[in-house]
Amino acid sequence: MQEKIKALKAAFPYTLPVMTGYLFLGVAFGILLNSKGYSFVWAIFMSIIIFAGSMQYVAITLLSVAFDPLNAFLMTLMVNARHLFYGLSLLGKFDDAGKKKPYLIFGLTDETFSILCATEPPGGVDRGWFMFFITFLNHLYWIIASAIGGILGSLVSFNTKGIDFVMTALFVVIFLNQWKSQKQHTPALIGIASSVVCLLIFGAANFIIPAMFLIIIALTRYRKPFEKGAEKCYLPSSNHSS
Structure with missing residues (x-):
């Protein structure tokens, strides 16, 4: 138990910027979902099971039209295909995660990826639990923010026009941060x-x-020309941030 608490305390400060961002994004998602007639319970359920911010926004549109499984599958593939690259670059870090590995894979988001790439656990902190709590805390922030948005949407009338642009703004910021943090810009x-x-x-x-x-x-x-730069993601000496 002490090992877990120590890892939680070490992970928490790194997730504070994500908490701030997820507060606005999750609330916006909850409000939009509520505007389509779905209560905050559905916002919580989707955030627990799906946990893919951009796809959850797209899912709001999919819930508003005739159900088309093939279109939903292709749309999900398009929106989340970038995680294929994320996952490959983190295989080295996840190798020793044990039973926590499936959740680390499930909970991988743009923001969590950035933190895991840019940080190493402090001395004496278990790497597996450190990564787990970074992922778990970010997941928890999204769930809570989505619930708040769903509740606010049911209590207060909002003009939701343009609110879905927050995801576009988020991706622009992520791209700019990744660009600034990397010396190798050829992949981008x-x-x-x-x-x-x-x-x-x-x-x-x-x-x-x-x-x-x-x-x-x-x-x-x-x-091969890009591999040296990618290795920085899981080397202890890595100093790049996002």
Whole structure:
């Protein structure tokens, strides 16, 4: 028990910025979901089971139209495909997590990924529990914020027009932070170029899947030149932050 408490105390300060961001994003999600007729209980349930902020926003739209399993699957793949890259870069860190590994994989978000890449547990703190509590606390913040948003939405009338833009703003901030924290910008430039090319060819409604395939092919083809930079994510000497 002392080992867990020590890891929780060490992890908590690193999650405070995420708590601040999730408070606004989660509340916005809860309000939007409530505006479609779903109570805060559904906001809590979705945040526990899905825990994918951007996809949860998309799910609000999917709940408002005729159910289309194939479209829902493809949309989920498009929105969350970036986690394929996150997961691969964290395999080294998760190897010794034991029974906590499935939850660490499930709970991986953009913000949690950034923290896990940029930090190492203090001396005497178990790495597995340190990573677990970073992931768990971020998950908990999202659940609580979603519930607050759902409750507020049921008590106060909101004009929700434009509120879903918060996710776009979040991704822009994440991209800028990652750009500033990395010396190697070629992968990011490949992503931008691939997206622009596919946007011009396939149009705004259909470019995401082709862009993801093009990015995967390009990064796989030129994987070795990028590996040294990627290794910084799980080396104790890593000093880059997000």
